[in-house]
Amino acid sequence: MHDINAIRxxxxxxxxxLKRRGVEARAADLLARDDARRKAISESQELQTRRNEVSKKIGQAKGHGNEVAAQQLMAEVSSLKQDLQNAEEAERVLKAELEAAMASLPNLVMDDIPDGADEDDNVEIRRWGQPTQNPAALQHFEIGEALGQMDFEAGARLSGARFVVLRDGLARLERALGNFMLDLHVNEFGYREVSPPVLVRDEVVYGVGQLPKFEEDLFRTENGYWLTSTAEVTLTNLVREQILDHVSLPLRxxxxxxxxxxxxxxxxxxxxxMIRQHQFSKVELVSIVDAESGEAELERKTQCAETVLQRLNLPYRVVSLCAGDIGFGSRKTYDLEVWLPGQNSYREISSxxxxxxxxxxxxxxxxxxxxxxxxxxxxTLNGSGLALGRTLVALLENYVNEDGSITIPDVLRPYMGGDEKIEAAHGA
RNA sequence: GGAGAGAUGGCUGAGUGGUUGAAAGCGGCGGUCUUGAAAACCGUUGAGCGUUUGCGCGUUCCGGGGGUUCGAAUCCCUCUCUCUCCGCCA
Structure with a gap:
């Protein structure tokens, strides 16, 4: 949401x-609405003042037992009533219209992000690690299916397209990844671990900017809950409608x-x-900070996410999203793109x-x-640290051996019972 | 799912239609006293919005929304949440 005073x-x-995002000019329209709204406020407040004055006198007259005077005053003020109702209704409508007009406008981007229309104009900031080039490299689903532990048919039977069933070593690998990432962020970077609901109400989704504009991207239960598309929704809303002490910031x-x-x-x-599923697991990182600390916190958070990839020894690059590609609620975004040998390209794994x-x-x-x-x-800031499904994809493609087995990265072995490899399941 | 009770300021808790943004207590802040601290005493202490150069003035808010009334924390409707009992249940 925007600050109408700043626009004024x-x-x-x-x-x-707005233009940098490719959105047409809106200030004139918003200010006209704001002007009308403020006039309506003044009008209804003036009427309220008059009503309150007379009503007080009525109370006093009645207190003194002076019924005649009270009746006179009541007759006098009753004529105000309709005017007041009209004025209040007008104020309500104008306020709602202004809010509706602003609620669908995206955040203003920061000056230092790249210009551009779409993802082709994003700018690479840095690279880490050595991408492996191999024309014969397999894609993750070929590797996972050969292991007999990644079952898209079962996913389809249970739920339909864009669902998967993992088994055995891969199921355990996903769990290990989650534990590894949480431990890293909690123990080394000072984040507090939270276990939030995944079903939330309208205003929470509105709070992060996914409503009213992006309703079609979300699942909704029949009784009106939204399924969260990311823990950003719940973690960020942890502070909704609160006044925090400055000293308690930052919250991570x-x-x-x-x-x-x-x-x-x-x-x-x-x-x-598994790149694009209806359901996936993700470790999310959210920060609540003061007005001065946002930019530094973005750098810090990006480093936290990068550390996951570095510890897993997965090559990646950092990209600054251009004004035309950046998300609705963001002022500045870094995407982390991990190297996928099977696709011979970098793919988004964190934002x-x-x-x-x-x-x-x-x-x-x-x-x-x-x-x-x-x-x-x-x-507020948010970032993935990281998406588990895509991390698993990257591990398969970067750690697959000649025989189709997967070498488990050192940092994950404690989470995998000390195993060094994932091999084909029995009877696969 | 059935039956009932409740939601007041940072906290506890009065208030059932008329100068009530709201008693009282606690907490917080400032002051007096003290070498300092404690205690005691005095004062002060909610969030918005509109208007104003500013001092200020006005207005809204007693869980959210709507209504009745000249006037609502107080009456009505509705939603949300909390609690108690019964049933069911991981």
């Missing part, structure tokens, strides 16, 4: 920032949760394999975003500095 102060800057939360996405509009993309006060305002989440009266909206 500098409408040109607002429109210019991590959680391992299933994520549910309808993938509407992705028809035909990544139809084979770290700095949202400024955009979500804080939608959630009405604030903080207050020691001894100050003024409250400020919290700034």
């Amino acid at each position: 102060e500098n409408p040109e800057a607002f429109d210019a920032a 939360f991590t959680a391992l949760t299933p994520c549910f996405r309808s993938e509407a509009g992705s028809a035909g993309r990544d139809t084979r394999g 770290c975003s700095y949202c400024g006060p955009f979500q804080g305002r939608r959630m009405n989440a604030r903080y207050r500095a020691e001894g100050e009266k003024q409250t400020h909206f919290v700034h």
Whole structure:
């Protein structure tokens, strides 16, 4: 959500920032609505003042037993009633219209992100590790199916397209990855582990900006719950409608949760394999910070996510998303793209975003500095650290051996009972 | 699923239609006293919005929304949440 006062102060800057995203100018329209709204507020407040004055006198007259005077005053004020109702209704409507107009507008991007229209204009920031080039490299689903531990037919039988069943070593590998990542972020980077709900109500989804605009990307239960598409939704909303002490910031939360996405509009993309599923597990990293710390926290968070890939020894690159490709609620986003030999390309495995006060305002989440009266909206950040399914994909393609077995990276072995390899299941 | 009770300021807790944004206590902050601290005493202490250069003025908010009334924390409707008992259940 945007700050209408900031738009009033500098409408040109607002429109210019929207334009970088390819969104048409809106400031003039919003300010006209705001002007009408404020006029309506003044009008209804004026009527309220008059009503309150007379009503007090009525109370006093009745208190003194002066019924005649009271009756006169009541007759006088009753004529105000309809006017007041009309004025209040007008105010309500104008306020709702302004909010609706703003709720669907994306966050303003930061000055230092690249210009561009789509993902082709994203800018590579750095690379880590040596990508292996091998024309004969297998894709993860070929490797997993050969192991007899990645079963898309079973997934289809249970649930349909874009679902998978993992078994044996691969099932355990996924669990090991989750534990490894959580331990890393909790023990080394100071995140607090959280186990949140995955079913949430409307306003929570609105708070992070997925509603009202992206309803079609989400699953919903028949009685009105939304299935969270990422733990960002719940972890960020942990502070909704709160006023935090400045000294308690930053807050850093991590959680391992299933994520549910309808993938509407992705028809035909990544139809084979585990890259794009309706349900996947992810370790999420969320930070709640003050207005000054957001940019530094984005760098820190990106490092936290990168460390996972480094410990797993998976080659990757960091990409800064351009203005046309960046997400709705973000001001600046780094994507981490892991090297997939089977696809001979880098694929997104993490996305770290700095949202400024955009979500804080939608959630009405604030903080207050020691001894100050003024409250400020919290700034929020989120990032994957990492998506388990895609990490498993990367491990298969980067760690597959000649015989089809998978070497387990050193850091995961304690989580795999000391095993060094995943080999074909019995009877596969 | 059935029956019932409740939601008031940072906390506890009064208040059932008329100068009530709300008693009282606790907590917090400031002050007096003290070498310092404690105790005691005095004062102060919610969140928004509109308007104003500013001091300020006005207005809304007693779980959310709507209604009745000249006037609502107080009456009505509705939603959400919490609690108790019964049933079911991982």
